[in-house]
Amino acid sequence: MTWEPVIGIEVHVELLTSSKMFCGCRVSFGDPPNTNVCPTCLGLPGSLPVPNRRAIEWLVKIGLALNCRINEWSVFHRKNYFYADLPKNYQISQYDHPVCVDGWLDVSGPDGAFRVGIERAHMEEDTGKSIHLGEGGRIHSATQTLLDFNRAGVPLVEIVSKPDIGTPPRARAFAQELREVILTLGVSDARLEEGSMRFDANVSLRRPGGPLGTKVEVKNMNSFRSLERALGYEIDRQRKLLEAGREVVQETRHWDEEAGVTQGMRTKEVSSDYRYFPDPDLVPIVVDTAWRERIAAELPELPAQRRARYLDQGVDPQTASVLSASEPDLRNLYDQAVEAGADPRTTALWVTGEITAALRRDEQLRLPAGGELAELLTLIEQGTVSASAAKEVLAGMLAGEGGAREVAERRNLIQISDSDALSEVVDTVLAENPDAVERYRAGEGKVLGFLVGQVMRATGGRADPRLVNRLLAERLG
């Protein structure tokens, strides 16, 4: 008998608002510890939280992008638990009245398209960071723990999927798609390795069509790859347990990237009692129709819409996905070049290929304007520069040497298509290689390639190869 995995994903996204969720402190990563703090985010006695309207607006954006219903009226709750990096020993979060509920996200996975339900998306505040000194950097072996509250109070959106995901690759595809949505909305830098986007997974096994099994929460997956691997491992572990007639224990497990295993953290014998209650320091969040509609009207084109448009424009599916997941600057470059008349398919290939590769080598490079890229592609199409010379032209453009034609001319990369000029070179090459000429005439056809190569070399690669072939054929014929 087979087992069917059931996976739900919980995502935390730190919003890149200019100030924190409930105070005016800057949201900024990598600053010296405890420099972006004030009485409120330190939880000093007497301090009070005041909600950041922009953060709520961004949460509504996320909710709309995930096809959620936006509650007109929602409430901040206090989630009570004691932890050293939680300044008030409660976290302001949302409980039974979150801002966004009941949405979905369509994902194209490795095995086709699928839809993942979104249970809810709500607003909360991040905690500070504990830095454990001593062996291993983990709390159990720490000799001393330092606290940095720069992150405390950073707006955090929690998105909870329905347990709709059947396989680890699908979980990964969902996570990637969600990240693309977040990046497109411009509300977070969504860096997994820095923790500004964090994924936890709930996973259980059941018989197809049977009741849900006991779920295990898996944490500490800092990349899409580790998300997929951790789920694969965990499903395997649970399957072995069940097949051996043993039970899965409800617990939270920690993914150990190096060992490639999940490890139990603490057993959840009973679910923690967070004693949620409405935060009396805050009034309900009201998102009225006018506000919601204004936010909806300002939504950018979402990744799925974008990919569909690329396909309509004639871009192949693979390139469309890569382009859609590219940085906004690159996507804008594509749009502008196409608008300037360039062929979408070719443009997409150049943007996701050469240009992306060049940027990866050197982030300082200046992207060409759309019109400039269109010009380059026209030069290629017209045979004015060869495909290989075009890469050099591009390099010049990215280095700020000017427009496509300007660079091609300055770098002497214009293809020689003038038969008079080429004839002279061809004649010289023939004169200098009597052996080759003789062998060709004796029927050794492949020598022609050698002669073409000599002409190309003599022109520094600028000769139009088709023309060279024709001229040689005429002379030798």
Next chain:
Amino acid sequence: MSTPTIAEANRLFEEGLLDPVELLSEVLHRASLTEAELHAYLTIDHEGARRRAEAAAERLARGERRGPLDGIPIALKDNLCTKGVETTCASQILAGWVPPYDATAVARLQEAGAVLVGKTNLDEFAMGSSTENSAYGPTRNPWDTERVPGGSSGGSAAAVAVGSAVAALGSDTGGSIRQPAALCGVVGFKPTYGLVSRYGLVAFASSLDQIGPITRTVADAGMLFEVIAGHDPLDATSYPGQVPRWDAELDAGVGGVRIGLVRELSGDGIDPEVAEVCRRVLDLLSDQGAQVVEVSLPTVEVALSAYYLVAPAECSANLARFDGIRYGLRVPGDTVSETMGRTRAEGFGPEVTRRILLGTYALSAGYYDAFYLQAQRVRALVVQDFAEAYQKADVLVSPTSPTTAFPLGAKVADPLAMYMSDVCTIPSNLAGHPAISLPVGLDSAGLPIGLQIMAPALGETLLFRVAAEVERVAGFDARPRLAEGMP
């Protein structure tokens, strides 16, 4: 001379008969005479007060006074954050803690030129009705030092009563301004919830806490209220609209005003002498043309139970931050959680511990609906009760406290009896309505009796109008023993 009221001090300043430095000296002199017996203050900021008094004196000399509070020595309950001045909430857990910022109400007093004298004693974290729950020892009642001054703002009320402050700020969660004002023979006013910013008030129960003045006269309370009230962007529950004018109808009298005596707060459980004095005042108001009616607030008794669930529930979370990690007392343990546990066990007194446990229990899974949620339903009923009562009356009155000041230690061992002290004052907190207590007479033991006047939300204009008339007709001019016969 005796310590003047704010209004008197203003007249003396203007006539050149007094300046802020002299007034501060007078107030500090009174403190030096009374503190050993009274213990109204936890901290007196001699240096800061002198500096501010001198600045106020210069402004007075230049004719640049900022308003009626400029140069007036004011005491602050020690749960209001004061930048650079220790703020303890009368708890061991905050011993030595010096806030890096001022509460909004404190900052507004400073801007108005007030001279902040020091920090007054309270029940630890404002939890109590007698100021006996202070980790630094009780404050005593200036009318009879064997008795309590009420609480939790007992230090502020006692200081104003003896003149070791001209006026004071307190905080009122279930009566903590009004009840000690009543027991000390002074005026205590709790404004409509949201009119005074709570920013910088160390929270007890956030949905009930409200800062307000304790003064000798109704007009003094109004002047203080005017300065500290108003929208504050740092408090999300702060009322964004216009603050009602306290003095808009001050001299209008009570002709035609419907005054409702709350039936449930005037019979059983109320000391007969207290009830009698209150009724006499109503007769006097009636003589002035008021229409006195009897109204019913059927839920007042369950209101007390609801309060003792809502307030502890909120306090259980509000006080969670005192864990020894970032500030205040730390009692080290082997692990972080042991450190937190030990710090809290040693740092909090018994009443605070009791309420945290009560509140934690009320919020726990399986009990939330039966306790916290049920209490919120009762709270909604109280609001409804008031709404119905205000169909029949424009303001409501009752005794402020069921009894006059009780002896020290009398109710310490019986929390329920102590909780009953707040039965008259709690409904206004649950509803968020304004209420004022003012002295209207003495009982046979010579202890002051307070009358409470309640009004609907934002009804301050009418409340002060009625209070001014009560003050006039009651003609209360007795002074406590500790303030008498002083040089």
